Amino acid sequence: MKKQTPPRSIRALGLRRRLGKIQLPVALGMTLVWMMLFDGFRLRPESLGLLVLGFLVSVAIMLVFPLPPIKPGFRFWPVRGVWMIVYIAWKMFVASFQVTAQVFTPGTVHSSVISVKQRTGSDLMLVCTAIVTTVIPGSVIVEVGQTERELFVHVLGADTDEKVRRAEQDVRALEELLVRGLGTRADIAELEEALASGEGRV
Amino acid sequence: MSEVFVQVLDWIAVLCLLAGALLTLVAGIGLIRFPDLLSRMHTAAKPQVLGLLLVLVGLAIRLVPVETNVFNAGTLALVGLFQIVTIPVGGHIAARVGYRSGRIQQDLLVHDALADRLAEKERAQEAERQEEEQARERAEHQEGRAQEAERTEQ
Numbered sequence: 001m002k003k004q005t006p007p008r009s010i011r012a013l014g015l016r017r018r019l020g021k022i023q024l025p026v027a028l029g030m031t032l033v034w035m036m037l038f039d040g041f042r043l044r045p046e047s048l049g050l051l052v053l054g055f056l057v058s059v060a061i062m063l064v065f066p067l068p069p070i071k072p073g074f075r076f077w078p079v080r081g082v083w084m085i086v087y088i089a090w091k092m093f094v095a096s097f098q099v100t101a102q103v104f105t106p107g108t109v110h111s112s113v114i115s116v117k118q119r120t121g122s123d124l125m126l127v128c129t130a131i132v133t134t135v136i137p138g139s140v141i142v143e144v145g146q147t148e149r150e151l152f153v154h155v156l157g158a159d160t161d162e163k164v165r166r167a168e169q170d171v172r173a174l175e176e177l178l179v180r181g182l183g184t185r186a187d188i189a190e191l192e193e194a195l196a197s198g199e200g201r202v
Numbered sequence: 203m204s205e206v207f208v209q210v211l212d213w214i215a216v217l218c219l220l221a222g223a224l225l226t227l228v229a230g231i232g233l234i235r236f237p238d239l240l241s242r243m244h245t246a247a248k249p250q251v252l253g254l255l256l257v258l259v260g261l262a263i264r265l266v267p268v269e270t271n272v273f274n275a276g277t278l279a280l281v282g283l284f285q286i287v288t289i290p291v292g293g294h295i296a297a298r299v300g301y302r303s304g305r306i307q308q309d310l311l312v313h314d315a316l317a318d319r320l321a322e323k324e325r326a327q328e329a330e331r332q333e334e335e336q337a338r339e340r341a342e343h344q345e346g347r348a349q350e351a352e353r354t355e356q
Binding site: 035 | 225228231232235236237240241243244245247248249251252274276277279280286287289290293294297298301310311312313314315316317319
């Protein structure tokens with residue numbers, strides 16, 4: 001008996017579907033990482049080869065491990081984006097000293113778990129807010145309610161209502177900053193709507 | 203580059219490296235000093251982020267005037283970027299598992315929004331389960347009656 005192989009057209013279709021999974025921006029990003037790894041930006045005879053090889057490797061990775069595209073994606077707003085990075089770096093710096101002070105204050109340090117509702121519907125913005133909140137000292141994400149768009153944040157040293165409210169405002173400010181720096185137009189519109197309706201204010 | 207400029211760069215690099223090392227030391231002390239998982243996570247993941255970044259900046263400053271073939275500023279930037287992106291993932295998983303398996307000290311928490319939410323969810327699930335059970339019992343009951351009726355007919 002002859003072994004059954006799928007007809008050619010179906011195989012071609014599968015290949016095409018796999019090729020369709022290649023996302024050009026992501027491939028370019030991976031090529032950039034490749035170039036940085038191998039010091040490809042210093043002009044040398046092999047720089048062009050590195051570039052081509054990096055692109056081929058990223059395409060091969062996406063063929064072997066196809067991933068769903070990031071929707072609705074993001075866009076970088078230059079002025080707001082740079083401001084966002086500066087603000088986060090500054091926050092990190094200040095909060096590091098706060099945590100250091102808390103480490104060296106005698107006595108038990110009480111904390112709180114607060115819940116912060118997000119005002120935008122984009123998953124990417126939720127993830128970005130969670131990452132930045134965790135990177136800034138003094139707050140750790142304990143739980144993410146994806147369907148309710150809610151972040152549960154453990155705040156070190158928040159033992160009064162006042163401090164809890166301030167921590168909540170900090171997370172909200174971060175979300176606003178991220179959406180304005182990295183969000184799509186739809187995200188920003190959604191945020192502004194929430195701000196205008198007063199729902200966003202604490 | 204002039205001598206003075208190189209020296210200034212050297213000093214900045216040294217300061218960055220020292221500050222980074224100090225922050226890591228603080229992280230270590232905090233790890234010993236704090237009593238429970240969630241507070242320890244702050245010190246384990248935190249001054250370390252800035253500490254690591256400072257060490258990387260110091261290294262980059264030292265590396266720029268010297269040409270090496272193995273490391274360059276690009277590699278260091280990648281190290282920093284991937285650290286920042288991956289530390290929260292590990293931290294979140296640790297915190298989540300710790301919280302859900304009850305390995306936290308409730309008396310250290312002043313406010314706990316998550317506990318209320320989880321309790322609410324559990325109650326909702328419990329109610330759902332009971333409803334299902336009742337529905338199943340009712341169905342069984344009806345079935346039993348139908349069988350009984352059949353038997354009496356026979």
